[in-house]
Amino acid sequence: MKIFNHLKFFFEKHGFHVSSRLADALGMRASSVRIFFIYLSCVTVGLWFVVYLILAFWMRLKDLIRAKRSSVFDL
Template identity: 60%
Template sequence: MKWIDSLRHYFEKHGFAVSSRFADKLGISVSNVRLFFIYISFVTLGFSFGIYLTLAFLLRLKDMIYTKRNSVFDL
């Protein structure tokens, strides 16, 4: 059971914050978004996990492209 806890801790720490960013954008609870991904993954047999990873990749790519600069000298 120790490896399950370490695996859970790893995914909680490095989960790309997709669920929290969507919850902030939609104005709903993070736990509701996570439950949605869990339930939809059972219904679609893992297809939503692929969507989740795609969204995480796109959000990270967006963050790399659109960085907020404070001044002109940050170029």
């Protein structure tokens, strides 16, 4: 358990340091940079879900347009 807490503290310390250095370079607050990354991750997850829905609709539409005939005599 102690190793887990030490590892967690290490990643929190260095992870937040990246956000604060980026915020200093851009002249912004570090909390704004962190919020931006949170929103960006939500948007990218949602974007792939929308792409999945579009592809599913497209495949369904393709199946409806192209009739499946079992033999030549089903014309």
